[in-house]
Amino acid sequence: MNAEEVVEGLLSGNRRALARAITYVENEYPESKEIMKHIFPKTGKAHVVGLTGFPGVGKSTLVSKLTEEFRRRGKKVGIIAIDPGSPFTGGALLGDRLRLDGMDSRKALWTDPGIFFRSMSSRGRAGGLAAKTGDVVRLLDAFGFDVILVETVGAGQSEVDIIEVADTSVVVMMPETGDEIQVNKAGILEIGDIYVVNKADLGGAEKVERWLKYMLSLDEESVQMLSQMTHADEAKVASGEFFERRKGWSPPVIKTVADRGEGIKELADAIEEHFEYMKKSGLIEKRRRERVKRELFEIVMNDVIKLVKEKTNYRDLIMKLLKGETDPYTAAEQIVEEVIHNAGKG
Amino acid sequence: MNAEEVVEGLLSGNRRALARAITYVENEYPESKEIMKHIFPKTGKAHVVGLTGFPGVGKSTLVSKLTEEFRRRGKKVGIIAIDPGSPFTGGALLGDRLRLDGMDSRKALWTDPGIFFRSMSSRGRAGGLAAKTGDVVRLLDAFGFDVILVETVGAGQSEVDIIEVADTSVVVMMPETGDEIQVNKAGILEIGDIYVVNKADLGGAEKVERWLKYMLSLDEESVQMLSQMTHADEAKVASGEFFERRKGWSPPVIKTVADRGEGIKELADAIEEHFEYMKKSGLIEKRRRERVKRELFEIVMNDVIKLVKEKTNYRDLIMKLLKGETDPYTAAEQIVEEVIHNAGKG
Numbered sequence: 138m139n140a141e142e143v144v145e146g147l148l149s150g151n152r153r154a155l156a157r158a159i160t161y162v163e164n165e166y167p168e169s170k171e172i173m174k175h176i177f178p179k180t181g182k183a184h185v186v187g188l189t190g191f192p193g194v195g196k197s198t199l200v201s202k203l204t205e206e207f208r209r210r211g212k213k214v215g216i217i218a219i220d221p222g223s224p225f226t227g228g229a230l231l232g233d234r235l236r237l238d239g240m241d242s243r244k245a246l247w248t249d250p251g252i253f254f255r256s257m258s259s260r261g262r263a264g265g266l267a268a269k270t271g272d273v274v275r276l277l278d279a280f281g282f283d284v285i286l287v288e289t290v291g292a293g294q295s296e297v298d299i300i301e302v303a304d305t306s307v308v309v310m311m312p313e314t315g316d317e318i319q320v321n322k323a324g325i326l327e328i329g330d331i332y333v334v335n336k337a338d339l340g341g342a343e344k345v346e347r348w349l350k351y352m353l354s355l356d357e358e359s360v361q362m363l364s365q366m367t368h369a370d371e372a373k374v375a376s377g378e379f380f381e382r383r384k385g386w387s388p389p390v391i392k393t394v395a396d397r398g399e400g401i402k403e404l405a406d407a408i409e410e411h412f413e414y415m416k417k418s419g420l421i422e423k424r425r426r427e428r429v430k431r432e433l434f435e436i437v438m439n440d441v442i443k444l445v446k447e448k449t450n451y452r453d454l455i456m457k458l459l460k461g462e463t464d465p466y467t468a469a470e471q472i473v474e475e476v477i478h479n480a481g482k483g
Numbered sequence: 484m485n486a487e488e489v490v491e492g493l494l495s496g497n498r499r500a501l502a503r504a505i506t507y508v509e510n511e512y513p514e515s516k517e518i519m520k521h522i523f524p525k526t527g528k529a530h531v532v533g534l535t536g537f538p539g540v541g542k543s544t545l546v547s548k549l550t551e552e553f554r555r556r557g558k559k560v561g562i563i564a565i566d567p568g569s570p571f572t573g574g575a576l577l578g579d580r581l582r583l584d585g586m587d588s589r590k591a592l593w594t595d596p597g598i599f600f601r602s603m604s605s606r607g608r609a610g611g612l613a614a615k616t617g618d619v620v621r622l623l624d625a626f627g628f629d630v631i632l633v634e635t636v637g638a639g640q641s642e643v644d645i646i647e648v649a650d651t652s653v654v655v656m657m658p659e660t661g662d663e664i665q666v667n668k669a670g671i672l673e674i675g676d677i678y679v680v681n682k683a684d685l686g687g688a689e690k691v692e693r694w695l696k697y698m699l700s701l702d703e704e705s706v707q708m709l710s711q712m713t714h715a716d717e718a719k720v721a722s723g724e725f726f727e728r729r730k731g732w733s734p735p736v737i738k739t740v741a742d743r744g745e746g747i748k749e750l751a752d753a754i755e756e757h758f759e760y761m762k763k764s765g766l767i768e769k770r771r772r773e774r775v776k777r778e779l780f781e782i783v784m785n786d787v788i789k790l791v792k793e794k795t796n797y798r799d800l801i802m803k804l805l806k807g808e809t810d811p812y813t814a815a816e817q818i819v820e821e822v823i824h825n826a827g828k829g
Binding site for chain 1: 516519520523524527537538614768771772775776778779780782783784785786787788790791797800801804805807809810811812813814815816818819822823824826827
């Protein structure tokens with residue numbers, strides 16, 4: 138299929154064309170730019186929901202049950218699972234998912250035309266995960282899915298990127314005891330619109346819930362004080378950016394037992410409520426503006442990398458660097474000058 | 484202190500100057516470029532060791548014990564802990580680390596002049612973590628540390644970046660049961676030069692060890708077959724890149740009980756052995772070339788972002804994007820053209 142056929146197929150509801158389009162985008166086929174250019178104006182209707190959390194908290198079960206719930210509410214659901222694994226284990230992850238989700242969801246994933254599931258690898262992608270995920274989200278959006286669930290393993294940088302793709306960010310945790318993990322998790326306090334304590338039938342769910350509610354209740358000033366207290370003479374002041382992101386919205390904390398379906402209705406309600414709030418408050422435009430800006434910059438960077446490779450002697454500079462004859466900052470300045478000079482000429 | 488004073492102080496062994504230099508680099512102060520330009524030629528002697536693993540596997544205890552072991556071997560040790568948390572919890576993580584590491588290490592961290600510890604936040608940094616970590620590593624290198632331990636929480640994209648900084652990558656795991664976690668971890672098979680199963684006194688260490696040894700024993704062909712088997716019609720073939728990275732080196736799997744000091748000598752031996760192998764085989768130049776290339780590109784990207792912000796009407800294009808009047812790919816092309824045209828003029 139060429140780009141035109143893919144676009145036509147996709148917009149007329151052909152799932153095979155959708156799958157093909159995603160493959161093109163994921164693997165950066167030459168057709169993908171053309172496809173995205175045509176698809177872009179048809180997007181913006183879907184509600185994009187990001188779910189993030191450490192491995193083992195039960196995200197995939199939660200996604201299955203949420204999908205069932207949204208289907209009951211008459212919504213078409215697209216699912217993108219970002220797989221942090223290596224190229225050769227992507228399949229294993231998917232297999233695992235199917236096994237975990239049980240027979241009902243498994244069948245639905247493949248037979249219900251109101252559901253589309255796709256896993257994507259986060260590894261070895263030159264083009265930046267945010268732009269790529271953004272493009273796949275747009276393909277599902279243009280195809281006509283009402284809700285798009287983006288599932289990621291969170292811990293480190295990747296969840297921050299993914300969160301940029303979502304209108305509503307759901308952070309999934311589970312009860313536990315280890316202090317170190319708890320502290321490491323503090324970073325996710327900034328990125329959630331909704332918090333889920335899954336596997337709430339295990340002991341200790343209330344402890345996690347209490348900690349979350351307390352931390353989320355802190356105002357900007359308290360957070361800044363905390364920042365100064367813990368950093369002594371080199372205080373980094375919290376940016377306030379995450380307060381801006383969800384201004385006026387108090388992230389709810391919802392307990393679920395996903396594999397028994399408990400708390401799923403409440404979670405679906407909270408997700409819909411947050412979307413309404415985002416639209417009513419105008420925050421959704423703000424968030425989508427940030428998102429499109431980020432993606433735009435990623436694509437610009439990709440284009441620039443191409444120019445650097447085609448138009449500069451960066452290989453010579455790397456050799457000089459290795460010999461200690463220049464430093465990375467001087468070399469970078471030189472490369473930028475060369476790009477501007479040489480690309481301007483040709 | 485201005486850039487010159489910092490450089491002078493750092494090169495003459497002043498720890499305060501070192502701390503200041505790191506702060507400048509971490510926060511992208513104007514002085515940092517100047518500092519790095521002067522420092523760069525003094526680097527390349529240290530052995531950079533990356534340690535990565537999920538939260539809770541005991542990385543910080545392992546780092547403490549390794550530090551003690553390397554000190555016994557007469558080596559000066561610099562430690563960089565990449566903190567995935569938010570700005571306001573960086574302090575808490577450090578507190579946690581000290582508490583966990585026990586009294587002996589705690590004292591040593593602050594009183595032994597042969598040890599330098601610094602935690603860095605991985606969040607909210609415009610400049611890219613790899614370049615920044617690379618710069619901090621260089622500061623410690625130029626200061627004269629023999630071994631530089633870089634500790635990161637791995638799961639997702641960040642550990643891949645960090646691994647680029649290291650001459651030797653140590654992947655830390657622990658015994659466990661959950662299948663999902665095991666599968667998710669498969670991604671780290673590609674990045675380790677040495678694998679550690681810490682907390683080996685818990686049950687199940689042998690299971691993890693066996694699995695690791697089996698997976699690591701697969702040759703490139705088997706991995707590609709596995710890839711094709713699990714991916715049906717859209718097979719992504721393993722790149723072979725990770726085989727190249729450690730060509731001729733069979734990653735050992737070492738069991739440790741870090742808090743009792745068990746296996747630490749063996750781990751230190753393996754780390755030193757790997758360094759010798761890297762130097763003898765010439766792989767170290769290859770890896771450092773890749774690293775410096777990556778950092779160079781990051782700095783170029785930073786410089787380009789500045790140009791985009793100063794020299795283009797990217798804000799107008801974002802507005803057009805939000806109105807659906809253009810698409811990200813067309814807009815990106817326009818921005819690159821504007822940069823080349825406008826920067827070339829001025």
